[in-house]
Amino acid sequence: MGFLKWPFKDKRNQQMEQDLDQLKIVPDHVAIIMDGNGRWANKRGLPRFAGHKEGMDNIKRIVKLANGYGIKVLTLYAFSTENWKRPKQEVDYLMMLPKEFLDTYLPELIEENVQIKTIGHFEDLPKHTKQAVQHAIDRTQDNTGLILNIALNYGSRSELVETVKSITADVKANHISVEDINEAMISDRLFTARLPEPDLLIRTSGEIRLSNFLLWQLAYTEFWFTDVHWPAFNEKEFKQALLAYQQRKRRYGGLEA
Ligand code: FPP
Numbered sequence: 001m002g003f004l005k006w007p008f009k010d011k012r013n014q015q016m017e018q019d020l021d022q023l024k025i026v027p028d029h030v031a032i033i034m035d036g037n038g039r040w041a042n043k044r045g046l047p048r049f050a051g052h053k054e055g056m057d058n059i060k061r062i063v064k065l066a067n068g069y070g071i072k073v074l075t076l077y078a079f080s081t082e083n084w085k086r087p088k089q090e091v092d093y094l095m096m097l098p099k100e101f102l103d104t105y106l107p108e109l110i111e112e113n114v115q116i117k118t119i120g121h122f123e124d125l126p127k128h129t130k131q132a133v134q135h136a137i138d139r140t141q142d143n144t145g146l147i148l149n150i151a152l153n154y155g156s157r158s159e160l161v162e163t164v165k166s167i168t169a170d171v172k173a174n175h176i177s178v179e180d181i182n183e184a185m186i187s188d189r190l191f192t193a194r195l196p197e198p199d200l201l202i203r204t205s206g207e208i209r210l211s212n213f214l215l216w217q218l219a220y221t222e223f224w225f226t227d228v229h230w231p232a233f234n235e236k237e238f239k240q241a242l243l244a245y246q247q248r249k250r251r252y253g254g255l256e257a
Helices: 011-022 037-043 048-069 088-111 127-140 156-172 183-188 235-247
Strands: 029-033 073-080 115-119 147-154 200-203 222-225
Touching: 037 048, 048 073, 048 088, 048 235, 073 088, 088 127, 088 147, 115 127, 127 147, 156 183, 200 235, 222 235
Parallel strands: 029 073, 029 200, 073 147, 115 147, 200 222
Antiparallel strands: none
16 A cells, blocks of 8 residues: 555645546556657657666656555566667667666665566566666665666566476476476566566557567556657656556456346
C-alpha cells in the first residue's frame, strides 16, 4: 500500500489524492518502453543526449508517482541488447546515465523506500555502470516500497536462449527430465523470476511494437501506447494510462466472470 506513504500536503498532492480516488484498480506491475528521447530533443533543436538526460530526469518523476499510486513494480527498458548498434558516443552516454541518475537521486529513492533491481546481461556492462548500479542494489535491498526494475542490456530473445540452455544442461546432467519442463520452470529461470508478470505495458512515442521486450512475460499484459515522447510523459499521461487499464476486462483466455 505504497500510496499511504504519500504526504497529502500541498496542492499537487491534493490532486494526487483525487486521482487515487479515481484509481480503484492499480496494476501491481507496470512496464514501460521509454521511447522518443531523440525525437523530443530533435523537436527542440537539441542534441540527442539532451533527450536522454531529460528522459533520465523523467524516470525520477514517474518513479515517485508510481510509488504514490501504490504500484509495486516498475520495469523500465533503459538499454536493449540491440542498442549497442548505436554510435559509440551515444552508447557511452547512455552507459554513463545510470551513475548520473543514482548520484543525483539515490538518497531520495532511499527516502522513498524504493528498492532497485535490474534485469539483463549485467556482466557485460561497463565497469563504472555496474559499480554504480550494484551499489544502489545493495543499498536498497531491504527497502519495501516500489521495486524500480531497470532493464539494462536486456533482450527477450537472448533471455529465452539462456533459459533453454540452462534447462537443457540440467536435462543432460540428469538433474531433471524432459517431462519436468513446464511454464513455471521457464518463468523461474528468466531474469524476472520472483517478480509478478507485468499487468500494464506502456510504450511512448508512437511506435506500436515490443522491440524484444519481455516477450514471454507480456503474454497476458494490457498494452497502452501514446504518441507522447518519453521526456514529456507526465503525471497526466501516466494517470490516463492507469485509468484506461482499470477499464480493461482481463480474461486470460477464459470467459468474463
Ligand atoms: C529510446 O529513445 C530510449 C533509449 C534507447 C534510452 C532510454 C534511456 C533513458 C530514458 C535514460 C536511462 C537512464 C537510466 C537511469 C537507466 P530513442 O533514443 O530511441 O528516441 P528516438 O526513437 O526518438 O530516437
